[in-house]
Amino acid sequence: MPQKDPCQKQACAIQKCLQANKYMESMCEEVIRNMRRCCEVHRGNSTCCSGFNDSKPTENKNET
Numbered sequence: 001m002p003q004k005d006p007c008q009k010q011a012c013a014i015q016k017c018l019q020a021n022k023y024m025e026s027m028c029e030e031v032i033r034n035m036r037r038c039c040e041v042h043r044g045n046s047t048c049c050s051g052f053n054d055s056k057p058t059e060n061k062n063e064t
Contacts, residue, residue, distance in 0.1 A: 007038040011048040 005011075013031045021027035039049035 005046050005048050006042040007035060007046040007048040010035040010038045 010031065014028060014035055017028035017031045018025070025032070035049075035052060039046060039052050043049065
């Protein structure tokens, strides 16, 4: 029997939050942070983290 993905709960929470908030990422920052933490711990053991591991929170890079 396949092992359950350790970050699936967090991935589902992101989808649920985004749907509930009309896909406004700013409304889901906490659940996205939770996913990042999970991916840091379970890097390599979670297919939900593929493509998510390397992404970092966007910083305000408007330097003039």
